[in-house]
Amino acid sequence: MSSSRVISCQAAVAWKAGDALVIEEVQVSPPQPLEIRLKVVCTALCRSDFSAWESQSIFPRIFGHEASGIVESVGEGVTEFKEGDHVLTVFIGECMTCRHCKSGKSNVCQVLGLERRGVMHSDQQTRFSIKGKPVYHYCAVSSFSEYTVVHSGCAVKVSPIAPLEKICLLSCGVAGGLGAAWNVADISEGSTVVIFGLGTVGLAVAHGAKLRGASRIIGVDTNPEKCEKAKAFGVTEVVNSNDCNEPIQQVIKRMTDGGADYSFECIGDTEMITTALQSCCDGWGVTVTLGVPKVKPEIAAHFALFLSGRTLKGSMLGGLKPKSDLPSLVNMYINKEIMIDEFITHNLRFEEINKAFDLMREGKCLRCVIHMPK
Structure with a gap:
């Protein structure tokens, strides 16, 4: 059902890099053609939200992209969704018609790829405002708000029996790690894997590697608490690099005995990419990078690493096509074939959202799930 009314609701607004979010009353415009408006049910704080909040320059802004919700209204031309549908949001969409979407080789949609400018794909405008002044989006989602508007290609319809307070993690972190292990690296049974960074994404890689039958999964981190938790996700050995x-x-x-079959960089440090490459074996070693660096985006690696047969791959959402692949992950969770609950270390009320940022800064959480007002 299309809606023409503006909704006033509460949102956690970032006014300046690194400053605490402020709960504000915002106005949310109705969905435009090919868009839907959602009632956000649960959202989690992802490391990329945290990094962007610390360093980006587009403000005021509503962060958040790892979320679940219920469709409140649909814009003109939307046939896939209806009011009441349960959905996951995604930071890269799937238009189903562009060259990349049809290729079977890529999940980086040419129409709904990563959005960095804080506006909607369709008209380069925002759907949020405060007293008539624009408030900018983040990653085409902005889920730190009771209501948000997304392009219909940036939402995935899921089974209504799946608990929204759990599966929100599949809209980014957990799905990205599983996909990197299964799709990007294509881990083989009996192989040796090393993972740099044991946050949510790194542990999801470990979980995926275990399900693929890897014989050794070595985790590397500097946080003793994360090292202790890692074995529950399939890590067989832990190394504290300190x-x-x-x-x-x-x-x-x-x-x-000369290097791992697969290595994963899950920190967001380009120097660590070189370290991960050097940790792979000659001949067939594969390194996958998943982290998003805050500084020094250039990679430096000696050409001999590649001449010897190593491969470096990038991974966005683990190579998963959102609409094509995420519903099956949700069903795997329903059937107890993959873990999600174990990644959730804290459940917080919306008004406690700044506590989630504190916990991430202190390295005391994997995922904080923030429950929006009902």
């Missing part, structure tokens, strides 16, 4: 007296790549190569 305790090493030599470069960590030398430690890994010695542990694995």
Whole structure:
């Protein structure tokens, strides 16, 4: 059902980089053609939200992209969704018609790819305002608001029996890690895997590697709390790089008789990409990078690493096509074939959203799920 009314609701607005979010009354415009307006049910704080809040320059802004919700109204031309549908939001859409969407080789939609300017894909305008002044979007979602508007290609209809307070993690972090293990690296049974960074994404990679039958899954981190939790997700050995007296790549190569079959960089540090490459074996070693760097985006690696047969791959949402692949992940969770609950370390009320940022800064959480007002 199309709606022409503006909704006033509560949203957590970032006014300046690094400043605490402020709960404000915002106006949310009705959905335009090919858009839907959602009642956000649950949203989680992802590391990329945190990094952008610390460093980006587009403000005022509503962050949040890892979310679940219920369709409140649909814009003209939307046939896929109706009022009351349960959905996941996604930061990269799937238009189903562009070259990339039809290729079977890519999930980076040419129409609804990563949006960085804080406006909607369709008309380069915002759907949020405060007293007539624009408030900008983040990653085409902006889920730190009771209501939000997204392009219909940036939402995925899911089973109504799936708990929205759990499956919101599949809209980014957990799905991205599983997809990186299964689609991008295509981990083989009996292989050796090393994962740099044991946050949600790194542990989801470990979970995916275990389900693929990897024989050794080595986790590398500097946070003792994360190292302790890692084995529940399939990690067989943990290395705290702060305790090493030599470069960590030398430690890994010695542990694995020349290097791992697969390595994953899940930190967002381009220097660590080189370390991950050096931790792979000659001949067939594959390194996958999933992290988003805040500084120094350029990668430096000696050409001999590639001449010797190593491969470096990038991963966005684990190579998953949102509309094509996420519903099956939701069904896998319903059937107890994949873990989600174990990634949730905190459940917070909307008014406690700044506590989620504090917990992430202190390294005391995997995922904080923020429950929006009912």
